[in-house]
Amino acid sequence: NAGVTQTPKFRVLKTGQSMTLLCAQDMNHEYMYWYRQDPGMGLRLIHYSVGEGTTAKGEVPDGYNVSRLKKQNFLLGLESAAPSQTSVYFCASTERGSYSPLHFGNGTRLTVT
């Protein structure tokens, strides 16, 4: 029962470098999300997907891109990392239904120097 798996768990980047965060879920969920968590800010939605091949912007999408080529995977990319993107990133998934809770991965701690 893996649930939602995020890789990597930790990463340090230099300003201007690029990277991709991978999220994989084995629950056959339709919806997937990327959030970032910063101290005192709660969780803020970056991008989300309501199905394979679809993506949409959330509250704080600038500087990030996403892709959902397969239903079980949701990738978050940083093309040119900035120190402001230092954060903890959470991937989540859920099934259809307004009552369905989000199932979260364990997070990726990213530091941009």
Add this chain to the structure above:
Amino acid sequence: AQKITQTQPGMFVQEKEAVTLDCTYDTSDPSYGLFWYKQPSSGEMIFLIYQGSYDQQNATEGRYSLNFQKARKSANLVISASQLGDSAMYFCAMREGRGYSTLTFGKGTMLLVSP
């Protein structure tokens, strides 16, 4: 305007006592759902309890209950008989409407349980 407001940055409670964590929300949609999550120091997000806007009764899950006051737009989490393991950050969240909607989170309340 914030959609989810958690006014208590931190709360302290003694073991075995009950504690209420406040959450108010703002929406004009008659259909919505409210969620509470726990985040211990290890960092994972743990789903605790759900309340739908049309639910007639307050939700309960073990020691967790949700004090849902629709007219006041509040959805406070009540933890009965606090345990040391309840020390964590607690987040209130809301999903508006039906179908493809996202979860909006509050900024959280840090709960510390002392022996």
